[in-house]
Amino acid sequence: MHGEFGTSGFSDALVILGAAGIVIPAFARLRISPVIGFILVGMIVGPSGLGGLTHEFSWLNYLTISNREAIDPFAEFGIILLLFAIGLELSFRRLVAMRKMVFGIGAAELILSAALIGGALALFGHTASSAAVLGFALAMSSTALVLPIAGTTSPVGKAALAMLLFEDLALVPLLFVFGTAAAAAASGLIEVAWKGAIVIGGLLLIGRLFLPALFAQAARTKSPEIFLAVSLLVVILASIATGAVGLSPILGALIAGVLIAETEYHSEVEVVTAPFRGLALGIFLITIGMRIDFRLLTSIWPQLLLALVGILVVKALVTGGLLRLSGSRVGVAAETGLLMASPSETTLILLGAAAATGAIAQSTATFWQAATAIGLTITPLLAMLGRLAARRVDPHALEAAEGGAEGRTIVFGFGRVGRMVADMLEEHGRPYLAVDSDIDNVMSAREAGYSILFGDVARTELIEKLNLGSSSALVLTMDDPVLVARLTRRLRSSFPELAIIARARDTDHAAKLYEAGVTDAVPETLEASLQLSEAVLVDIGVAMGPVIASIHEKRSELRSEIMAQAEMEAEPRLGRRRARDSRQSVAGSNRSTPAA
Structure with missing residues (x-):
């Protein structure tokens, strides 16, 4: 029984809950993002960390994750809940109110960054299709890190939100292209497209008609557990519906979030699902950390560093330049550019989908996943540098931003x-x-x-x-x-x-x-x-x-x-x-x- 426990799901759960309950609060006390903590935990407990020593020290089974594939479904659920949370921010009213920023600056930022990154990679020998895939994947910015840092009410937060909203919308067709188009014939794509259109239309119609009544009944019970169960039920059913016709399950989660965002229940839903979302997303980040090979990092660290710096510079200049051209203050443009410069957790999703269908080589995906993980860990540092840069180039930006706020x-x-x-x-x-x-x-x-x-x-x-x-x-x-x-x-x-x-x-x-x-x-x-x-x-x-x-x-x-x-x-x-x-x-x- 002792050996079985050491290599079973119980020990894996011990590591995950230990990270959530001990390591992550310690990082929070040090004002370090939990995202960084989860990735570092994955690196430590993964096969290139302590996991590689279990054959010599059997007691390390209690401190490592023995079977990454066994926790992958929970990691996928974390991504589904993340996209659901994004959907809660994506109400139709909000999109209409921000349409110029979302479909103007947001679209220009993603397309121009992807074009420059993809073009540079093509010059270094990548094929056109591989360069395009990597360009769009690396042009993404982290919703999970940027919005908690910047908020959604400050000038920097509003600018970042507009661009992130477009990236979140673009994620759906990109996943479809990377994960489906590379493996399906044209006739198969047409079939997926028309079936997907029917399912999406059905979800929108059913959600409009029945979701308010469903959540009203759950709210009348005054039971947080029932409210949580209904919220998760809606997310899972929507994900299953889109996955059944060949679309990504996260598209269903995104649609479910958008539909609930139109109701008066969106704040309560966001609150009750937050602990599950945080833990499931943490599992996903742990699996990302487990993919990072310390030996690989030490052998190719100059290439990784050069590649990451190139991505950061391109995205910061594109984002800051577009905001400045649109009339934003120079301090807002500088801070937003640096904050949005790092790749995203959605970059990891896109790289994984592209590698699974052969759109890019597995070795290429591994290299850029490592670069992305490092980029995620330094996002809070980039945010700090952005604030310093904003104060230096535009000392009165903060005063102007605070002066326009009216308390309620x-x-x-x-x-x-x-x-x-x-x-x-x-x-x-x-x-x-x-x-x-x-x-x-x-x-x-x-x-x-x-x-x-x-x-x-x-x-x-x-x-x-x-x-x-x-x-x-x-x-x-x-x-x-x-x-x-x-x-x-x-x-x-x-x-x-x-x-x-x-x-x-x-x-x-x-x-x-x-x-x-x-x-x-x-x-x-x-x-x-x-x-x-x-x-x-x-x-x-x-x-x-x-x-x-x-x-x-x-x-x-x-x-x-x-x-x-x-x-x-x-x-x-x-x-x-x-x-x-x-x-x-x-x-x-x-x-x-x-x-x-």
């Missing part, structure tokens, strides 16, 4: 209180976004024209996506005292300058919220009493002006009393904490003082 108010909970807050914000022309976990409430609010998102605010991942750091205020309207207090403490520690206004049940609850860190707490019982007093005074003949003034004065007085109560309740705990710290300090001092 985020409203958690959209019952009667949240809806009233949204109405008043609209009345005064202030932007807002509401978030609610009741799908029926969300659907009715959307039909009424409110800006609202479906999601569970208890999820940390959703909070991170809302970009609260640039918001003007956060309003907590949920009728859940425990959740409101917990959110307040967490958000106050993360966003010390954010204005947090919370609904409270009564004055005692308001005092607890002030202690937790809210800027303002509004007790419902207190407001009802003040409104009743106002109505009485007006109805018995007191002038409206003095009544309103006295109500405001009374509200301020009561709020001060509540805040004082919160401070008094906090003081005993603070005093006990200080006394405990003092005792510990004295005890430590006594321990460190030698006896007389």
Whole structure:
């Protein structure tokens, strides 16, 4: 049993989960991309690393992956989920809004980079078909690395997103050509084309008609597990449908993502699938690292270095030059050019598909996979160099980018209180976004024209996506005292300058919220009493002006009393904490003082 475990899927799972749970957090603590960590893990545990020593040291079976082919299906699932996540960014509305950048700059960047890279490779002896395949594969840039680094709201992020969106769209026909055209006759291509058109049309129609109802039913269960299961079911069914007619399964995943992006569920779907997507993509990156042969790297490192530098220079100049010609600031062009210069994880997919069908030689694919893996590892360094270059050539670019951003108010909970807050914000022309976990409430609010998102605010991942750091205020309207207090403490520690206004049940609850860190707490019982007093005074003949003034004065007085109560309740705990710290300090001092 001992030997079986060492060479079974259990030991492989041990390595993968160990990388995800131990190595990757360590890289994150050092501010190094997890993508680099997974590739390095693959290099270490692969056959050219520790895996090559298992015949001498059997205990290394527990630290290596014995059968790469056994985990390839999980790696393929990681790519499917990656393309699904890309689809979630590819809503039809977004494509229409960015069509000039996507189909203008994006298309020009990919085609020109591919032409220059392919032309250079042809000069070095590659055949025309091999040079074309390599040109398009190496012209791709990393969605998995670039977007998390640049975001999608900054000028650099928007420019990178437009080009990446076109590359993601182009990936589908490129995979078809590399993976199908090289191995099929013309008649077979025509058959795949018409069957594929029918399947894609069917997916679009079925998705439009049935996906909203399916996700609505899953949302009503209030079960994250069911919501996750439905999300994965949609992705897998769409992938199977496109794969069954000869198209790439990732095309189905991309279409599924685009369809869900059109619904109000896209943020929640992205959040619940993120852990699976990250782990599955990590397995794919581990398999890439396992393909890298240390002996090969040491023997041909000058050629690898020269090839990678050539790719980086061509792509940086093409991307930066096109952005500059389109009117972008010089700092934005410089930073985006360097950020987009490295090859991509999709480069590895295209190289693998082309090698499998004989479009390029396996040795050629291995060489460029190694170069791509090295390029991926230095992408964060390129991003850093890009920011330095942008500051040097255009010192005011960052100030200009930040100056144009207008903060919005985020409203958690959209019952009667949240809806009233949204109405008043609209009345005064202030932007807002509401978030609610009741799908029926969300659907009715959307039909009424409110800006609202479906999601569970208890999820940390959703909070991170809302970009609260640039918001003007956060309003907590949920009728859940425990959740409101917990959110307040967490958000106050993360966003010390954010204005947090919370609904409270009564004055005692308001005092607890002030202690937790809210800027303002509004007790419902207190407001009802003040409104009743106002109505009485007006109805018995007191002038409206003095009544309103006295109500405001009374509200301020009561709020001060509540805040004082919160401070008094906090003081005993603070005093006990200080006394405990003092005792510990004295005890430590006594321990460190030698006896007389």
